[in-house]
Amino acid sequence: MQSFISWMEKHFLPIASKIGNQRHLVAIRDAFVYTMPLMILGAFAVLLNNLPIPGFQDFMNKIFSEQVDKAFIWTKLGGNVWNGTFAVLSVFIAFLVAYNLATSYKVSGLAAGVVSVGSFFTVGGLAGMDSSGLFIALIVGLLSTEMFRKLSGNKHLIIKMPDGVPPAVAKSFAALLPAMIVITFWGFITTLFNAAQISNVVTWFYKIAQQPFMGMASSYPMALLLAFITPLLWFFGLHGANMIEPFMQTINAPAITANLTAFKAGKKIPYIVNKPFFDSFVNMGGTGVTIGLLIAILLVGRKNKQYTTVGALAAAPGIFNINEPLTFGLPIVLNPILFIPYILTPMICVTVAYFATAGGLVPAAIAMPPWVTPPIIGGVIATASWQGGVLAAVNIVISVVIYSPFVYMATVIANREEKTVVSDDATATIDASTSTGDAAKESKGHATV
Numbered sequence: 001m002q003s004f005i006s007w008m009e010k011h012f013l014p015i016a017s018k019i020g021n022q023r024h025l026v027a028i029r030d031a032f033v034y035t036m037p038l039m040i041l042g043a044f045a046v047l048l049n050n051l052p053i054p055g056f057q058d059f060m061n062k063i064f065s066e067q068v069d070k071a072f073i074w075t076k077l078g079g080n081v082w083n084g085t086f087a088v089l090s091v092f093i094a095f096l097v098a099y100n101l102a103t104s105y106k107v108s109g110l111a112a113g114v115v116s117v118g119s120f121f122t123v124g125g126l127a128g129m130d131s132s133g134l135f136i137a138l139i140v141g142l143l144s145t146e147m148f149r150k151l152s153g154n155k156h157l158i159i160k161m162p163d164g165v166p167p168a169v170a171k172s173f174a175a176l177l178p179a180m181i182v183i184t185f186w187g188f189i190t191t192l193f194n195a196a197q198i199s200n201v202v203t204w205f206y207k208i209a210q211q212p213f214m215g216m217a218s219s220y221p222m223a224l225l226l227a228f229i230t231p232l233l234w235f236f237g238l239h240g241a242n243m244i245e246p247f248m249q250t251i252n253a254p255a256i257t258a259n260l261t262a263f264k265a266g267k268k269i270p271y272i273v274n275k276p277f278f279d280s281f282v283n284m285g286g287t288g289v290t291i292g293l294l295i296a297i298l299l300v301g302r303k304n305k306q307y308t309t310v311g312a313l314a315a316a317p318g319i320f321n322i323n324e325p326l327t328f329g330l331p332i333v334l335n336p337i338l339f340i341p342y343i344l345t346p347m348i349c350v351t352v353a354y355f356a357t358a359g360g361l362v363p364a365a366i367a368m369p370p371w372v373t374p375p376i377i378g379g380v381i382a383t384a385s386w387q388g389g390v391l392a393a394v395n396i397v398i399s400v401v402i403y404s405p406f407v408y409m410a411t412v413i414a415n416r417e418e419k420t421v422v423s424d425d426a427t428a429t430i431d432a433s434t435s436t437g438d439a440a441k442e443s444k445g446h447a448t449v
Helices: 003-021 023-049 056-063 075-085 088-106 108-122 131-152 168-172 178-194 201-217 220-235 240-266 273-282 290-300 305-319 325-330 336-356 377-384 385-448
Strands: none
Touching: 023 131, 023 240, 056 290, 075 088, 088 108, 088 131, 088 240, 088 325, 108 131, 108 273, 131 178, 131 201, 131 240, 168 178, 178 201, 201 240, 201 325, 220 240, 220 336, 240 273, 273 336, 273 377, 273 385, 290 305, 290 325, 290 385, 305 325, 305 377, 305 385, 336 385
């Protein structure tokens, strides 16, 4: 195990660290973090409109009997909220990715964001403002910002205004020519696609690339890979969740939208794997299903002072899926005893959750509860069913069973080391007492002489 850890530290850790700090991935990750409240709100709004409780729809329709545009008035609230969240998600991402990336280069984030949004609509973003245009929004956001940054650094393209002109006006004129060039470039690219009989780049890309990719990402092997990589990165002290987040969010938003659409239409939900799938059935207590580790410490690790102390402090945040106190307090990082269960547990939980969903025992996730939603409750909300809560509970039991022998092993080792230390201290005390006694006798002998 030690040789494996040493090999990983030498070869894997530097590469993973560079990837985690790569500015383009960080820009994408932070963009999705900003939009997370909107995505959660939009998912809840649609779920409320279609809550699968017997008699709920009839009850609400009777109370709010008025109809507008062939829909009951009470459902309009959810629809209007969706229009301000999921319906314009790609526009937000186009702006935020560019803003974050430009800011990392110390270039005007606002100017880059505006240029990115303009470029997005230039390539046909009007038809893909929702999650269907997400990939194009990411591509346009990154490339347009790189172009804008390069052009803004050319002094021949900067229009300088005389002194006394308000700063906002001066900045807008400074960005004028670079912005015009970038948007014209995207207009030219779009025209080439139009000449090839592709009327809208966004919808075309969604059909030939994004949809197939989402299907691949929703497969069991991909879910298993994600369940392996995230705790592996955390084991070496890297924030695995943040590093995987750009990929997760890229497949998550379109998958949630497609699942909600299918759910509303009464059709089979197409995508099993998405972020609420991981949050509700795998990352319970945090990465590594550490809610199971906390319970295992309570059951079999009570004689381990370090584990019980850290476990008590980590229990409250652990209920809300925050496990940094455990990760760095036990620690889990570079802990060879906990390495196996920390990696193995989420992979087994993914397997159980995936096949339970694929087999029809549990509905697929259609809503996105906040990631801090306590375990079991999150499963109920994500799937809009009691079966989701049962599946989460089953995975918690599995995680406790896997972690318990390793916690017991750690406890035995800790107690053995503690006894060794006490024994060594006792031996040292006896030796010191003996030395003191001999010294006293010798001193007495000298005094007699």
